[in-house]
Amino acid sequence: MRDVFTLITERVLRDCGGEPICAHVGNIEACAVKNHPTYQELRNKARLGRSKSVASLRLWESVGTLARESDQQEREKWLIILLDLLTPYFGGWSKELARKWHYEVSDIRSAMVEGALEAWFSLARDLPSKKVLETMMTSAFTGARGLVESGSSETCAVSAEYLIADAAHEEDSTLHASSIIDASTVHDPDANERIRGERTGSLLQRMGAMSKAKILHDKLRSGCRNEADAPAINPAQMGRSWVDGKNLYYRVSDLLPQYIGFGEAANIVGLSKSQASKMTRTGSLPFRVSWIGNSRVVSVTSLMRILGIQDSIVHPDDVENGASHVGEE
Numbered sequence: 001m002r003d004v005f006t007l008i009t010e011r012v013l014r015d016c017g018g019e020p021i022c023a024h025v026g027n028i029e030a031c032a033v034k035n036h037p038t039y040q041e042l043r044n045k046a047r048l049g050r051s052k053s054v055a056s057l058r059l060w061e062s063v064g065t066l067a068r069e070s071d072q073q074e075r076e077k078w079l080i081i082l083l084d085l086l087t088p089y090f091g092g093w094s095k096e097l098a099r100k101w102h103y104e105v106s107d108i109r110s111a112m113v114e115g116a117l118e119a120w121f122s123l124a125r126d127l128p129s130k131k132v133l134e135t136m137m138t139s140a141f142t143g144a145r146g147l148v149e150s151g152s153s154e155t156c157a158v159s160a161e162y163l164i165a166d167a168a169h170e171e172d173s174t175l176h177a178s179s180i181i182d183a184s185t186v187h188d189p190d191a192n193e194r195i196r197g198e199r200t201g202s203l204l205q206r207m208g209a210m211s212k213a214k215i216l217h218d219k220l221r222s223g224c225r226n227e228a229d230a231p232a233i234n235p236a237q238m239g240r241s242w243v244d245g246k247n248l249y250y251r252v253s254d255l256l257p258q259y260i261g262f263g264e265a266a267n268i269v270g271l272s273k274s275q276a277s278k279m280t281r282t283g284s285l286p287f288r289v290s291w292i293g294n295s296r297v298v299s300v301t302s303l304m305r306i307l308g309i310q311d312s313i314v315h316p317d318d319v320e321n322g323a324s325h326v327g328e329e
Helices: 004-016 039-045 054-069 072-089 091-101 105-122 129-149 160-166 189-207 210-221 235-244 262-268 273-282 300-306 316-327
Strands: 259-261 290-292 295-299
Touching: 004 039, 004 072, 004 105, 039 054, 039 072, 054 072, 054 129, 054 290, 072 091, 072 105, 072 129, 091 105, 091 129, 105 129, 189 210, 189 316, 210 316, 259 262, 259 300, 262 273, 262 295, 295 300
Parallel strands: none
Antiparallel strands: 259 295, 290 295
16 A cells, blocks of 8 residues: 555656765765665665664765755755665554554554654754754654554545645745845846846956856857756747847856855865864754765855855856956056
């Protein structure tokens, strides 16, 4: 019988296919590790039960970070993977509980997934990953026990598919409104956009980073970018895209490395590496960590959010215009 555990696994295998998967930073091309397993191989090696291995705990921490820090679509993918890594440790216990209380095992498993998800969405974002694992497991077991001890076999009015479809619902990201321009002083969206791009270009020119930006611009104009990676454009930008014949807009973060080292990230927020390591153990570190082998890395976009730096959408023409103004001074 197909229950919620089966649906979770099927969903992950469908999304990942038989291709190698990077559970360190989410992107094989950006990962320093050369060899990556398929998801099925990775799942078979994970040990998150009583005899947790160091490698499995690091895997859990990295997947948890991806489920928190990725964009909306990727967060959904990694949260489902997070759940699927837990289900092997719920299987036998759920069957035993079903036999003891004469309950449908599928109902018990749905209650466990619901309990794990409730814990995930209620936990503080800075909670240590090991504590997140323990709390989600405890909440899953508590949910199952509460179901069978309630004395009613009528449990959930929705299907297991509904739980999976709704599993990754999360509140919108709360970004700080720290734009490089004061939007309230410019009421024309087109002018606002051009000023933002020119100020970005002037800053890049002064930093000596404009040559790297032009490499990206050439790539965009040649059509080498996957359109799925392009930021969505609003109606005010449609005219420029029509003239260009394509969407050339990009985010400022596209010019930055995807990840930086743990020590460098700590310095950026004013901490020493040892201070940041201690804060990791207590769950008070302001940013989340991913593991690549034995090395810790931090997402640059997550650091930008923490520091209140807006990941602005700009157009190559505006950026280059701003750089040329500085160059003529």
